[in-house]
Amino acid sequence: MxxxxxxxxxxxxxxxxxxxxxxxxxxxxxxxxxxxSSKEGDVSIxxxxxxxxxxxxxxxxxxxxxxxxxxALKLLKExxxxxxxxIHDFSGKSKKQEERIKSRVIGTxxxxxxxxxxxxxxxxSIYGKTISxxxxxxxxxxxxxxxDNLLNGTPHGNVYKFIDREKDRLEKF
Numbered sequence: 001m002x003x004x005x006x007x008x009x010x011x012x013x014x015x016x017x018x019x020x021x022x023x024x025x026x027x028x029x030x031x032x033x034x035x036x037s038s039k040e041g042d043v044s045i046x047x048x049x050x051x052x053x054x055x056x057x058x059x060x061x062x063x064x065x066x067x068x069x070x071x072a073l074k075l076l077k078e079x080x081x082x083x084x085x086x087i088h089d090f091s092g093k094s095k096k097q098e099e100r101i102k103s104r105v106i107g108t109x110x111x112x113x114x115x116x117x118x119x120x121x122x123x124x125s126i127y128g129k130t131i132s133x134x135x136x137x138x139x140x141x142x143x144x145x146x147x148d149n150l151l152n153g154t155p156h157g158n159v160y161k162f163i164d165r166e167k168d169r170l171e172k173f
Contacts, residue, residue, distance in 0.1 A: 002046050003053045007064025008128065009041045015063050022069045029076060030056045058082050062134060066127030071134055074123075083140050085131040090151045101151055102126055112156055116146055119163045142166055 007015065016023050016036060027034050032047040034056070045056045055076060062072035062082050074080050091097035105126055106113050117124050120143040122135030131147060133140045142163065150159045 001048070001050045001053045002044060003057050004042060004044050005057060005060065005064075006041050007043060007060060009038075011064045011066070012036060012038050012041055014069065015043070015060060017069065022063075026056065026059060026069075026073070029073065030059070032056045034060075062125075062132065065130055065132040066125035067123065067132065067134060071123045074134060079136050080134065081137050081140055083133045083144055085133075085144065085147060085151070087129045087131065087151075098129070104150055105131055105147065107156065112150070115156075115160065116143060116150075116163070119160065119167075120146065138170070142170075 014022070016038075017025075023034055023036065026032075030047070030052050031049065032045050032052050035044040035046075037043070043060055045053050045060070047053045047056070058081075059072045059075050062075060063069055065084065075082055087098055087101055091101050104112070105124075107115070113124050113126065116122075120135065121139045122133050122143040124143065124147075125132045125134075133143045133147070135143065145166070146159050146163050149162060150156065154162075
């Protein structure tokens with residue numbers, strides 16, 4: 001099976017890594033062949049195994065969305081996933097709104113993002129017009145709901161309380 005995708009040109013170097021080490025490691029771990037066109041940002045993934053192509057595609061998408069390759073490789077774990085939120089769904093076409101929304105998620109000196117990551121045990125990347133989350137499936141679902149609340153204008157403190165309540169509720173099951 002062959003899968004093709006595009007990632008931002010400025011993320012190609014991160015995907016390839018120093019002397020090609022990240023690309024080689026990814027190919028070895030997933031048993032796939034990866035071909036990168038540095039000029040356009042096109043990436044081709046080839047393998048006999050469709051599931052391996054799917055896994056590799058998600059890892060490359062994560063790297064393209066601003067994640068460190070070591071964090072993106074966590075997607076090899078069976079219970080881990082990548083989810084993305086489009087900032088445009090909340091900002092429309094307004095550049096000013098887009099910046100305001102990014103600022104809300106990041107917080108002062110990155111505090112809001114780090115707090116949500118810590119509380120939900122996930123990794124969050126704000127890159128371009130997307131917010132991406134990597135983690136255990138249930139944790140990613142909780143982080144996404146918390147971020148949706150934040151993006152819809154819920155105060156930060158209330159979002160943190162929401163996470164605590166949901167974690168308590170889930171622990172009771």
